[in-house]
Amino acid sequence: MSAWIMAAFMLTAAVGAVMVILHRNPVYSALSLVLTMFALSAIYVMLGAYFVAVAQALVYAGAIVVLFLFVIMLLNLRSQKPLKESLGLRAAVGALLGALFIGVAAGTMWTVLKPELLAQTADTFKDEGHTESLARLLFQNHLVPFEAVSLILLAALIGVVVLIRFHGRPPSDNTEESNDA
Amino acid sequence: MELAATAAKAVFIVAFILAIVPMLVLGERKVSGWIQDRHGPNRVGPGGLLQPLADGIKFLAKEVLAPKSVDRKLYFAAPALLLVPALMSGAIIPWSKPIPADSFIGKLLSAENWSPDGIPFQLARIDVGVLYFLAIVSLGVYGVILAGWASNNKYTLLGGLRASAQVISYELSLGLAILAVLLMAGTLQVDKIVEQQAGFGWFIFYQPVAWFLFSVTALAETNRAPFDLAECEQELVGGYHTEYSGMTFATFFLAEYGNMAMSSALNVSLFLGGWTLFGLEEMLPWYLTFLIFLGKVLLFLFVFLWVRWTFPRFRFDQLMRLGWKMALPLALGNVIVTAGAVAVHEMWDAPLWPVMAAGQLALIGAVVLTSVLNARADAQQRTQA
Numbered sequence: 001m002s003a004w005i006m007a008a009f010m011l012t013a014a015v016g017a018v019m020v021i022l023h024r025n026p027v028y029s030a031l032s033l034v035l036t037m038f039a040l041s042a043i044y045v046m047l048g049a050y051f052v053a054v055a056q057a058l059v060y061a062g063a064i065v066v067l068f069l070f071v072i073m074l075l076n077l078r079s080q081k082p083l084k085e086s087l088g089l090r091a092a093v094g095a096l097l098g099a100l101f102i103g104v105a106a107g108t109m110w111t112v113l114k115p116e117l118l119a120q121t122a123d124t125f126k127d128e129g130h131t132e133s134l135a136r137l138l139f140q141n142h143l144v145p146f147e148a149v150s151l152i153l154l155a156a157l158i159g160v161v162v163l164i165r166f167h168g169r170p171p172s173d174n175t176e177e178s179n180d181a
Numbered sequence: 182m183e184l185a186a187t188a189a190k191a192v193f194i195v196a197f198i199l200a201i202v203p204m205l206v207l208g209e210r211k212v213s214g215w216i217q218d219r220h221g222p223n224r225v226g227p228g229g230l231l232q233p234l235a236d237g238i239k240f241l242a243k244e245v246l247a248p249k250s251v252d253r254k255l256y257f258a259a260p261a262l263l264l265v266p267a268l269m270s271g272a273i274i275p276w277s278k279p280i281p282a283d284s285f286i287g288k289l290l291s292a293e294n295w296s297p298d299g300i301p302f303q304l305a306r307i308d309v310g311v312l313y314f315l316a317i318v319s320l321g322v323y324g325v326i327l328a329g330w331a332s333n334n335k336y337t338l339l340g341g342l343r344a345s346a347q348v349i350s351y352e353l354s355l356g357l358a359i360l361a362v363l364l365m366a367g368t369l370q371v372d373k374i375v376e377q378q379a380g381f382g383w384f385i386f387y388q389p390v391a392w393f394l395f396s397v398t399a400l401a402e403t404n405r406a407p408f409d410l411a412e413c414e415q416e417l418v419g420g421y422h423t424e425y426s427g428m429t430f431a432t433f434f435l436a437e438y439g440n441m442a443m444s445s446a447l448n449v450s451l452f453l454g455g456w457t458l459f460g461l462e463e464m465l466p467w468y469l470t471f472l473i474f475l476g477k478v479l480l481f482l483f484v485f486l487w488v489r490w491t492f493p494r495f496r497f498d499q500l501m502r503l504g505w506k507m508a509l510p511l512a513l514g515n516v517i518v519t520a521g522a523v524a525v526h527e528m529w530d531a532p533l534w535p536v537m538a539a540g541q542l543a544l545i546g547a548v549v550l551t552s553v554l555n556a557r558a559d560a561q562q563r564t565q566a
Contacts, residue, residue: 054312062319073330131308
């Protein structure tokens with residue numbers, strides 16, 4: 001029974017992901033992405049990873065795709081015309097890169113998904129609940145990599161601000177505009 | 182029988198929200214009338230008590246019109262996308278103390294077989310409770326933004342964009358305000374947070390700043406006055422639901438008031454001790470603790486209505502400044518102060534509340550100081566200009 005439900009969610013996630021790139025209307029593309037995120041979240045719930053499931057819904061469905069929609073509506077993007085260019089070389093490179101990605105992902109799963117490793121993980125989660133053990137892993141065992149990743153995000157944010165702030169003019173003449181007088 | 186109990190709780194939550202909305206609408210009109218020194222609705226039934234029934238019949242009997250140029254699929258999906266999260270968010274609220282196994286309902290469900298300690302009056306006791314609430318509530322914004330877009334009308338689109346910008350901005354402060362409570366409680370489970378507050382340990386006494394922030398951002402999250410810019414009738418006709426009529430419009434109404442009720446319920450559970458009442462709850466049967474909880478929720482709902490007729494609506498730039506330049510730094514400061522106090526408490530075994538009180542006072546002092554300095558700087562700038 002639960003295997004069938006799981007399969008249904010997996011199918012939903014895959015269909016949503018394909019719809020994201022196939023739909024002509026960007027609003028529907030963004031909504032398909034929400035569908036995929038939701039299906040992923042449901043899969044995490046079925047695997048017992050409640051925290052990951054809720055984080056998935058909260059961060060991706062609740063915040064990031066809302067921002068996508070926001071931008072789509074601000075720019076007033078309407079349905080796009082189908083591409084008329086030939087995709088020959090690009091399709092070939094894309095297929096190659098896709099195959100490479102699938103290879104790397106499969107290799108990772110092959111090395112990580114060992115029964116004894118899985119049993120060990122299940123044991124750590126059983127002792128003190130999923131959220132707490134995840135927090136321990138992130139903020140004690142792997143604190144430095146975790147903070148390093150957050151620094152990368154911060155650097156990207158600062159980069160965007162710099163690009164917008166100094167777009168088209170040298171940084172020297174940034175006279176402070178007063179927005180309230 | 183456990184399944185029956187779960188189903189009964191789910192039905193209760195939906196029924197509760199759908200039943201409290203008409204009462205709230207009547208209450209809103211009566212309180213508005215009282216504040217403005219007039220009667221309010223008083224024609225239908227004794228003292229206007231049947232007004233919600235008349236409203237409901239009117240909504241149901243009206244034709245549901247869809248303008249020609251709308252995106253039909255999303256136009257009709259949008260109200261549902263708003264209402265469903267409002268109904269789902271009640272799943273983690275503990276409504277009363279556990280229903281004892283030897284009570285009438287406990288015997289009816291033969292609770293001694295599967296839950297001898299009593300049936301928890303809470304649908305989902307998941308270990309990510311509060312996060313679940315935040316995740317579900319943050320999905321409600323899709324209904325607003327899609328209603329605005331699918332109506333294919335510039336006023337509705339502006340209303341939808343305003344609402345989503347506002348909800349995204351205030352969600353951060355809301356989350357950080359809750360985080361301060363979570364730091365103290367050390368758990369995300371709402372029923373455990375309520376149990377920790379039994380006696381005189383209500384978190385509002387430890388976290389007045391977080392409580393204030395939560396209450397203000399809850400107003401913004403539910404699009405209530407003075408944060409109701411999404412439906413600002415002087416500028417946007419009716420906002421994102423301008424093109425809706427009949428029952429589709431009523432669905433937006435249901436969702437808005439349902440969200441108000443649920444955010445008040447969470448506020449009561451996190452800060453005002455949920456169904457506890459200074460130790461009195463030990464002696465009371467479970468249904469009276471439910472009434473205690475309900476009373477606190479209604480108190481908050483009254484404050485929602487009161488605020489509406491007390492503060493004028495913000496301008497959009499004021500709204501953004503309040504959200505990003507005041508609420509967010511204050512919430513961040515509160516998290517740092519709380520974390521510091523909890524650390525001091527745990528490392529040196531200091532009593533928690535004097536440390537916390539000192540931290541909160543320092544925080545309030547800092548806010549007062551910066552606002553005084555800001556006002557001075559503004560005045561100086563004005564005299565120079």
